[in-house]
Amino acid sequence: MSLGKPETPDHKADTEGQNMLHKNPRADLETHQVTNQPKPFAGHDLYAIDPALTDAVKARGGEQHAAEFSEFGTKCGAEETQDWSCLANENTPKLKSFDRYGHRLDEVEFHPAYHTLMALGLDSGVSAGAWTRDAAGHVHHGAMMILMSQADPGVTCPMSMTYACVGALKSNPELAQLWTPRVQASSYDPRFIPAHEKTGVTIGMAMTEKQGGSDVRANSTRAEPTADGGYILTGHKWFCSAPMSDAFLTLAYTEQGMTCFLVPRWKPDGTRNGIHIMRLKDKMGDKSNASSEIEYHGAWAQRVGDEGRGVRTIIDMVQLTRYDCMLGSTGGMRAALTQALWHTSQRRAFQKTLVDQPAMRAVLADLIIESEAATALALRVGQSLDRAGSDEQQAAFMRLATPIAKYWICKRQPGFVYEALECHGGAGYVEEGPMPKLFRQSPLNAIWEGSGNVIALDILRALSREPDSLEAIMAELQTPVGAHPYFDAHAEWLKDYFLPGKLHEGTARRFAQDMALALQAAALFNTVPGYVFEAFCAQRLDPTRKGFLYGDMNADVDQARLIERALAPMS
Structure with a gap:
């Protein structure tokens, strides 16, 4: 563990690695000249070069934060940030169970680059911004998460849970009063000391167990009340995300049933907790x-929410972490698209730049459509989170749109990243480049906070328990009606799902897909140039051929304008 907070400026000397740009490398070699290679991708404002993100931020009320996003986008796109990510992934965390004398520690040691990335995100407000900005807080968080995911997706995991824990902590006002200011401090403090001595904290989660997995009601961890109002927990957790965190939200059984608890790393008496x-x-x-x-x-814990209501207590946090899943996938797809555009706009083959080859243009245009749609829908969900407290229709929309968007956006990421990797040819398969890391990361968000089947079934439950959510979704889908015949046909066809016997567990995944496509079209409508919306409808909603294999393009898609929109800010 680092003994103090790492300084982000002038940290390069401690984190110098292979990815740093090299000064004047030799191109004239004895056997050949090095030509036809793209320049290194570094030194870009990742916000300014992403028109899908800038348009979505503006449409969803976050434009007042644009200068902040641009400053953060510049940091995320910096050469040194790329190097920190490489080093943090090459020098993976290490568990230190005991000190040399045999004392139990249970600490996780990280490379300095990891701490620098954590400071970059937390100090900039990735976790706190949703709760501390005057307006459009969740849109602010969404844009920051998309950018941070491009800097390094791994470190966004503790940032996400730290952001989302506020949704659960509010179930215990006394606990929220103590911990929420620490979460909202916008300060990364890596020291392993009691939370009240730190400048800021991170929060983790520990929910699933070996015998149950997603079925958290099968958990076996038990909680016994103590005289001081706390509880003593005994049991195990198969997945504990971010074990270096200062506290964990977890589930355990009391006599009243499944209950949510906050388990700090340190007990009130200043001793290490039994984790x-x-x-x-x-x-x-x-x-x-x-x-x-x-x-x-025998870990000491404090109850969050009522006994026996643990799953209900954690739902608000789950909604927020599912929002982060779609944001992470949106950022991961954008990172892959950026690399594909950068490479193909500079690499030549068969007397043409790759981006000018018809087959490659079709693939790139299709990837652009997917990235635009993911960004638009993700921040539309963020807008509904911002308005949910004062607008019941927006709250209803958020409750159903969140799992639908999480399901589809996260499902699309692995195939998207693979296709972007293929745009590089063999160079994309080599570990020196960025694509292998992006590809290995790509399945995660589809698994985290509920894999495909779990999410699809959650959507069915939401439909049965909260009919107002479906009404809010269908109202949203009325806005683009009449703008494109393929959208109109798709929206009309969605109604067939609600005929007797049509919607059930066997059709839940298809329903999630079709509803997500409609929501993406609605999110794009009037928020991006018309040709982007039209391209999405032609490519994804044509009832005669829905193009899900990238590059199998509908003739109605204006590929040239899509590519120009994506490439122009990068030049």
């Missing part, structure tokens, strides 16, 4: 971040 980190997960991606298996050995 044993058994091992760190060896994950296929998300390497910079630590995930773990833990056991509670």
Whole structure:
């Protein structure tokens, strides 16, 4: 563990690695000249070069934060930030269970680059901005998460849970009064000391167990009340996200049933809590971040929400983390698209730049459509979160749109990143470049906070329990009616799902897909240039051929304008 807060400025000397740009590398070699290679992608404002994001921010009320986004986008796109991400992923977290004398520690050690990335995001307000900005707080968080995901997606995991915990903590006003200011401090403090001594905290989650997985009601962890008003927890958790956090939201059974608890790393008397980190997960991606298996050995905890209402207590947090899942996938797709555009606009083959080859143009245009649609819908959900407290229709929309958007956007990421990787040819498959890391990361958000089947079934439950949510969604879909015949046909066809016997567990995934496509079209309508909306309708909603294989383009799509819109800010 770092003993103090790392300084972001002048930190390069501590984190110099292979990805740094090299001064005057030799191009004239004894056997050949190095030509026809793209310049390194570095030094860009990731916000300014993303027209889909800038348009979505403006449409959803976040334009007042544009200068902040541009400043943060410049930091995320900096050469040194790319290097920190490489180093944090190459030098993965390490578990330190004991000190050399045999004392139990349960600490996670990180490379300095990890701490620098965490400071970049938390100090800039990635986690706190939703709660501290005067307006459009969740849109602010959305844009910041999309940008931070392009800097390094792994470190966004603790940032996300720290942001989302506010939704659960409000169930216990006394606990919220104590912990929420620490969450909203916009300060990264990596020291392993009691929370009240720190400048800011991070919050993790520990919900699932070996025997239950997504079925959290199968949990076996037990909680016994104590004389001081706390509880003692005994049990295990198979996935504990961000085990270096200062506290964890977790589920355990009391005599009243499944209950939500906050488990701090330190007890009130200043001793370490009984949280044993058994091992760190060896994950296929998300390497910079630590995930773990833990056991509670008489761990002291405080109740969040009523006893027996644990799942209900955690729902508000789950809505926010699912929002972050779609944001992470949106950012991951944007990062992959940026690399594909950058490479193909400079690499030549068969006497043409790749971006000018008809087959490549079709692929790029299709990827652009997907990225535009993901960005537009993600920030539309963010807008509904901002308005939910004062507008019941927006709250109803948010409750159903969140799982629908999470399902579809996250499902689209792996295939999207693979296609962007293929745009590089063999160079995309080599670990020196950025694409392998992006590809390994790509399945995560579709699994986290409910994989495909879990989300699809949650959508069915929401439909049955909250009919006002469906009414809000259908009202949203009325806005573009008449703007494009393919949208009109798709919106009309959606009504067939509500005929007797049509919508059930076997059709839930297809319903989620079709509803998500309609919501993406509605989110694009009047928020982007008309040709983008028209391209989406032609490419995704044509009832005779829905183009889900990238590059299989509908003739009505204006590929040239899509590519020009995406490339112009990068030149």
